[in-house]
Amino acid sequence: MNAGHHRIAIVGAGPGGLSAAAHAARLGVDHVLLEASAAHAHTIQRYQKGKHVMAEPPVLPLRADLPFEAGTRETVLERWRAGLDATGANVRYGAQVTAIAKDGAAFRLSLRDGGSVTADHVVFAIGMQGNLRQLEVPGADLPCVQYQLDDPDEYRGEVIVVVGAGDAAIENAVALAANNEVAIVNRIDEFARVKDGNLKLILKSIESGRIGCWYRSGVAAVERAEAGAARPYVLVLNTAEGEARIACDRIIARIGAIPPRRFVESCGIAFPSADPMALPALSGRYESSVPGLYVIGALGGYPLIKQAMNQGYEVVEYILGRDLRPADHPLFEEKFAKLRFGLTVDDTLALIQERIPLYREVNPLQFREFMLGSAVHRPEAGAVIFRRNDYTDSFFTIVDGTVEIEIGEENPYRLKLGPGQFFGEMSLLSGRRRSATAYASAGCVLVESPRREVLKLINSIEAVRHHIDRHFVIRAIQTAFAPNASDEELEAVAARARVNDWKPGTVIFAEGDEADTLHLIRSGSVAVSRNIGGREIVTSYVAAGNYVGEMGLMGRTRRAATVRANVATETVSLSAADFDALLARNPELRQKVQALVRKRLAENARISAQPQTGDIVSFLMQQGLGEATDVLLIDESLCIGCDNCEKACAGTHDGTSRLDREAGPTYARLHVPTSCRHCEDPHCMTDCPPDAIRRAPNGEVYIRDNCIGCGNCERNCPYGVIQMAAAEKSGPKKAVKCDMCKDLSGGPACVRACPTGAAIRVGPESLMDLVARVER
Amino acid sequence: MQESLLAYRRMRYLWAAGALAAAAILAYALHRPPEPPNGGTWLGYTLGGIAAALVLLLGAFSIRKRAYASTLGSVRGWLSAHVYLGLALLVVMTLHAGFQFGWNVHTLAYALACVVVASGIVGVWFYLRYPEQMSRNRAGETREQMLAELADLDRLCAKQAAALGGEFPDVIVSARDRAALGGSAWAILAGRDRSRVVLPGAHGGGHAQPNAGQSRLVDWLGHELAGSTDGERTRLIHELMALVNTRRGLLERLRRDAQIRGWLDAWLYVHVPATCALLAALAAHVLVVFLYW
Structure with missing residues (x-):
């Protein structure tokens, strides 16, 4: 040799x-x-x-x-x-x-x-x-085009265009945006197939205007600018609206590898x-x-x-000819042991994938990874899988047996789901509480997947996204309007329904518009306002899981109010014709919607008479209650300023109070202290490298001990409620925030320690009641 | 808008305390002891036992208030009970004493309990009365924000005075330095404004003069304004006057804030020490009673 x-x-x-x-x-x-x-x-x-x-x-x-x-x-x-x-x-x-x-x-x-x-x-x-993929357009060989970024701090005050929509492109764009004017060019209209953290990071940067974004745009050419131009190069883009020219200093193409x-x-x-x-x-x-x-x-x-x-x-x-199982094998063995299928790990995985149509198009490697993050259950017959109003947001698929979903509150209707079907997508997509209660039946085998894993799958496999979206729409219509209709009956309506994204502050429809659609709010929340005496007055707040626009449709009139997104909001819209069809098949529904219209009209009348209420709602929306699930408020007409709430918070949390009672704005005796709002889609969770921020079943957003103290969450929280503190004097600083006393049996210590009842906690359900009480 | 501590749970503790007091009165009225009613009859001992238990229960509030992780009711419920049962104590212990008073440790304990209950009543009155006033006075600002605003105004006043020149800078600086906030406990509680200002010769000969509510300063500015014939100077004085008036309002609010906070705390300086004395006197009372059985 x-x-x-x-x-x-x-x-x-x-x-x-x-x-x-x-x-x-x-x-x-x-x-x-x-x-x-x-x-x-x-x-x-x-x-x-x-x-x-x-x-x-x-x-x-x-x-x-x-x-x-x-x-x-x-x-x-x-x-x-x-x-x-x-x-x-x-x-x-x-x-x-x-x-x-x-x-x-x-x-x-x-x-x-x-x-x-x-x-x-x-x-x-x-x-x-x-082999990094390179631009193949005229001018791609100009010196301003590069395919790597070693040190983002090298560049300052430049106009830089990042081409690409993957993790590398996002990370480059965000890092460069600190000292430069940055735009990112994306071939399609969303950022698919990127890490969750990066997705939220780029969307937030785009939303806040820190990074410009050209969606549905491709690079057509790179040119030298005319002499005397402010920037030496021009990037020519083909956009959906036609050609666009961006004057720039540098182009960084991160368009993947072949x-x-x-x-x-x-x-x-x-x-x-x-x-x-x-x-x-x-x-x-x-x-x-x-x-x-x-x-x-x-x-x-x-x-x-x-x-x-x-x-x-x-x-x-x-x-070397040795037999060795993949490293995750023991994890799967343990996971699958309780299924008692008597199959090998590989066969069990294949069986699950075969049984559930949603996962059939996922490649086996990706599916194995997905299953690694998921849990399997074999609940007792009649066991509750989750309850209506729980804050859990995991996603369930049925491998065997059946599950009954109880929809509706007054006249609950049980919907039966069988093998291959899935449930739990409502909370998964809206971040809101469970809208129904799920019961297991005998011999039921379930896969429970965490939100993060499912979103990753949704983002990378179009078929999965499409499937879940369509189901969401069916289930949303079912819950709101047609509890006893089967999936098949609603299929056609769901196919015609549209899913809309609204940026914060955008008008969904305006007073005086022709009423032609109904919006089911899938995530986020909206403010309803009316023009009263020449002033726009907020009359109501509507949270995810409810609908708006029914008034105009029922009466076939013009819109009586303006509806605006409070935060980033998604709605499912139904046409007037489809809504009519739903009304026609269910006479009770007409009464129900009429009752809602009456209630909303009464609310409008009351608020027109007391315009201050509208101001209170506006004030609370400005303080982030539009996306809050549970927030601490202080009734200043009762608060004696004893700070027992802060002392109780510190006393139950290693000596650091997670709330600052005195700080924060006040309006009409309602004080919003600096304290966690437990947002539906928490900003703090956007970019947590060790994934330490979690949401518990009761809705509280809390930080686990594996926090590395990077401070990203502190920076990402728009309400300033996260602080870096050390449990012991010399210990490392970690992020601390309100955890709603999830480890105390009696509930939040701040509220229980308030001697006068001034400290209260409010969620979206009780918000309008509270506002009504303020008036009294 | 939230129910107050008195209205807590449809006043359940008012009903409980009322029932207790009514039962005690009824028993007292029906009781026919051989001797005049006193603490030594069976009813006297019973009422005494109840009263002592009440005192301990009322005192336990201060422990519960600090037991932040406790799940034994809410502090608010405890306070509501504390208030109503404290009033009931007044009835029960009076009947226990059988209206017999003298110069002894027994009556001392009774008197101290009365002081505690009376100061508590005052405290409740403050708790119900002041928060609203405090909130209105604060107008949505924290004390730190008000103080920052005051510092801002001081800077603006000094700048304006510098632009005017002459005696203005000295007067404004003296008004700033001698503006009184806080002071003795009594001054805070009385809300007394001991601010002073040094005005130039003709207006007081360089002595510090009382300037409560900044009124001397405002008078002097008015005098200067009346005497000004220069348009630009008049405009500057007008602006300074506006600043001084804003500052005056802010000082007033800060003083009022300290005053309210002061009263919200002050009654406890009677209530808590009297409670300690009561516990000591009560112990002595019980000891003496059992020693001289």
Whole structure:
């Protein structure tokens, strides 16, 4: 055997390759790790300075001989370097493989410098980053176009356009926006397939105007600006409204990567289709169509660092002919044990995916990941799965048996769902309390998936989004108007209903408009206002789960009021004809809607007589009650200023009060102290690297102990209710906020400690009652 | 708009306390002891026991108030009960004493209890009366915000005075430095304004003069305004006058705020020490009674 021969040659020193080399070294297996660049983990080396590297998915255990946990880019890289040194792995930097060919029983890997290496087995761990997709438009070769961003602090005061809508594009745009004027160009009209944190981050930046966004726009050309222009270049875009020209200094294109397919194919590895995004066909042991050639990591369809590292470990085991189950296997075994299906983990997963049509189009790898984050249940017959008004927001699918959903309050109607159907999407999408109670029947087997996992699936698979959306609309119509109608009966109406997004403050319809639609509020809330004596006066507040616009439709008149979104709001709109059809099939409904119209008319009359009420509602909306689920208010006509509420809060929470009684605005004796509103869609949860902010079933938003003290939530909260505090004097500072005393049996200590009853907690349901009481 | 502590749960503790007092009165009226009614009859002992239990229960409020994690009712319910049962105590202990008073430790305990209940009644009255006034006086601002606003006004006044020149800067600085907020407890509670100002020679010869409500300063500015013949100067004085008036209102509000907060606290300085004395006297009373059985 010559000196250039190894048992295993690993191509690419990314997380997968590093892990494979480390494991081979530890086992004493003869190997070589060939890396084209001068350092390990090239992709991560090129991350932004100080970038937080996540260790997703959190439940998956790490199986590798190198350490890895979430942290800054620098720590992660340094720990790998030290780990690699400790194992004594054989690494050759600057060794770019240009060709791989069969040479007798072995493979010959030709290197760019003219040398070559032979090996019995080859592990491809070259990732996806190798071939960044480039702009293919006139002017793409101008010096202002770049495909990487090493240090965002290098640029100041420039106009920079980021092209792309993936995680890298978002992270670049947000980092650059601190010191530059930034716009982002997105081919479609939403940011799909990005991490939850990044999605919220970019939407918030766009909403607040920090970053401009060109939706449904493609790059047409890059040009030099005319002499004397303020910016040296012009980016020409094709938008839905026609051509747009943006004067700029720099263009950063982050439009993803193409799998280095040509190279992989030249080695003889087969792909299942001609689709440029297709992944190579692999066995369960990562072996490609060429025996002895293995593919791991992003190139094989596993884009997460931890997965790649686990595969690096596993592939070495497989090459040695050992039997090894994937790292998540024991988790699944434990999860599925209570199902008593008597099937293997793989068969159970296949069965679930087969039974539930919603998941059929999800690829098995992605489904496995999804299931890893989900729980399976086998509830007793008659057990309550969730109750109406619970604050839970997980999503359920039925694998076996049936579930009964009790819809409606006065004359509850039970809807029966069978295997393959799903429920719980109302709260999932609206963030509001459960709108119905779900009961299990005998032999029922359920999959419960957390909101985060389902949203990830919805965002990456169009079919799943479409399916859930349509169901949401059916269920929303059913709950509001037609409790005893079957899904099939409502299918046609649901197909014609539209889902609308409203930015905060936008008018959904205006007083005097022709009344042609009814809006069911799916998330957010709206303010209803009327023009009284030349002044716009808010007459009411309507929360998610209710509808607006019925008055005009019933009377076939013009709109009697203006309806405006308080916060980012989604509505499902029904046409007048469809609404009529619903009314026609259910005479009780007409009475119900008429009763609501009467109630709203009475409310309007009362408020017209007491315009101050409208001002109180407006005031409370300005204080964020439009998105609050539970907020502390103080009746100043009773508050003696004893601060017992603050003392009680501090006394039950490590000595730091999470509320500031005196701070905050007051209107008409109602004081809104600085204290958590427990928003429906909490701003604080937008960007929490360790995912430490959670929402409990009762609705309270609380911070878990794994807070890393980064302060993102403190910055993201528009109401200033999160502070950084240390539990012990010398301890690390962590984020603290109101947790509604979820660990105390008696409920919030602030309210219970108030001697005069001035401190009260109010939710969207009791808000208008409170406002009415203020008047008295 | 929320129910007050007196109205708590449809006044359930008023009914309870009323029932207790009524029962005590009824028993007292029907009771025919061989000797004049006193604490030594069986009814006397019963009423005494009830009264002592009431005192302990009322005192327990201060413990419950600080037991923040406690789930034993709400502090508001406790306070409502505290108020009504405190009134009932007055009835029960009077009947227990059988209207016999003297210069002894027994009557001392009775007198102290009366002081405690009376100060408590005053406290309830304050609690019902002042929050609304305090809220209105604050007009949605915190004390810190008012103080910041005051500092702002002081700066603006000084700037305006500097623009006017002459005696203005000295007068304005002296009005600022000698504006009194706070002071002795009595001054705060009385809401007395001990502000002073030093005006130039002709208006008081460089001595500090009382300036309650900034009235001396306003008078002086009025005098200057009347004597001004220069249009620009008149305009500047007018503006300064407006600033001083705003400042005057703000000082008034701050003083009123301190006064209200003061009264909301002050009664406790009688109520709490008297309670401590009552507990001591009560212990002595009980001890003495059982020693001289």
